[in-house]
Amino acid sequence: MISLFLLIILLSIRLIIDLDLGFHLRGGQWMLENRSFHKFDVFTYTVNDHEYIAMYWLYQIILFITYKLFNYGGISILNSILLVIVFFMIFLRMKNHNIRPGIISIIFLPALFTMEIRFGVRPEIMTWILLLCMLTVLDQYYHYGRNHLFLLPIIQLFWVNLHGLFIIGWFLLGAYFISKYFHEHKFDKKLFWWSLCTILISLVNPYFIKGVLFPFYLFTRLQCSNIFKGAITELTSPWSTKALANMPHLPLFIYYAFVLISFLFLIYTWRKRKLHEFLIIAAFFYISYTTVRNLPIFIIAAMPIIGTGLNELLSKGKLNFFKKNIPGAMRPAAFLLTGFIILLCIRIVTNAFYAGRRGGNFGIGIDEKMHPVAASEFMNKNGLRTRFINDLNRGSWLIWATKQPVFIDGRLEVIQEDFFREYEKSYQRNGLTELINEYGPRLIIFDYSYPEAMIWEIQLQQLPDWRKIYWDETSVIYALNDYRPDLEAINFMKIVHKMGVDTTTNSDQIWQLLQRPDRSRFIAWLKGFYKYNYFPAELGRMAYYASVNLEFHASELLYFEFLQRTDQNHYAAYIGLGTIYMLTGQLDRSLYCYERALKQNPKSEIAARRIKEIKEYLGNKPLLYK
Structure with a gap:
């Protein structure tokens, strides 16, 4: 278990990429400065007549105080500590269910x-955390008669002021109370009155x-008809094709397996199960079925079910194969598991774990490649205090960093x-123009990395009437042409040069370098154990944006820099270069890049x-790269 908790610690230490961080920090700051709770929205100019019911207000204050004391690094460490507490509590709960340590390890990973x-x-x-606290108190009372029910109202008091899903606590109280009545055929007054106090x-x-x-x-967001559910990835059902298209497959497949195995074990051991176990697993499956963000809640409920089911499987005398062979195999399996975890820990520290899946980075603090940190500094430095339109991804950080009312x-x-429907219409033809006419912004700032942004x-x-200034x-x-004319329109090549990219490299030199053979994937994988890995996704984003603006040489240089900086998947860069060369009539080079892709x-x-289109067009013409 020590190696597993080391893995948990290392996985929890990652640069902060969460887009909501900004409004949480600003929310905590605003409450402390104004000595007031949020009532109506003060952070937008579009919906400032809307109520702001911030059930996470206490979390915001904790987050802001942590930032003031220890900066963004302190927030990273605080989050890591909270996650370790979560898994330690899961471990204790499984141990209290008398689940064998080896089984706990197998389920944990x-x-x-x-x-x-x-x-x-x-x-x-x-x-x-609070879900696990409540489950622990209720388990202790239900199974062992240990009366710590006085803790329930305290847990709920924190829960209702830290997160909006505190209503789960009500459900747990009801599930255990009904289960106790169902199995013992008596009205438990202690549990009833403490539950009532808790509610x-x-x-x-x-x-x-x-x-x-x-x-x-x-809960209205769980309905398929809700506009947020269709637009926000984390509100998507994990069983949908959209989730499979936009999320890593491994976590989803593990979740599917946990669902199947937990239900099978409930059926297999139904005589020994209590009613509340069926109620909890069914309810948590429902909320996880409706939205990806609730997967951990189901996993927390399923882990003891699977653990006790495996315990039961191993203790059955008639299953001699399991009884005789599995215990003897546990020691070598433990060594193998420990070795695997140690190797995985090494790849996390070298960042190879994140580079390989092209998302996130190991470290402490803020990920400035994901938040508009520099863009906000540009606005503050140049005194750009005016009405602007922003996209959903940028609003939170702009609230925090510029201290100006945002659009959304x-x-x-x-x-x-x-x-939100009005905002979504801006991604239709002339939709943004309508927003501009209605709200009269002088600046527009957005994240250009997702398809709708194009x-x-x-x-x-x-x-x-509009020009790019950043x-x-x-x-x-x-910016509008008549707003801050002293700020010139951007020059793509100058920006690329300031990034440290060699802009003196011409297309022919790039072409020679592009024809280098692919790096060995095995060697690249081995490097993940001793060399820091980084996947420069931002270069790919910038290269694509430059190509959309017909700045083909800047795009070419950025794609080339991308290829130079990573041993990971080069597919997107070759596709991008193939498109550039096709648009500029360099079909031989385009064909070569598409073939590499x-x-x-x-x-x-x-x-x-x-490839088919280019070959048909070229016919029998000789190919230069051959």
């Missing part, structure tokens, strides 16, 4: 890989009855469905199609 996709700086981690103490929050009713609004941000409970980009390119790895800023990804339909 896959569970960790599903839960780690939600290891960000989010208030939902407080729900995991009533939920009213002790800054919003009183509105706060108590708030989770019921959150990730507080969906404030934004609400009607305004719709804004195309619309802005067709508006002669561009970096995360964001682009447009197809070699990297044999299933690539776009590469195969472009």
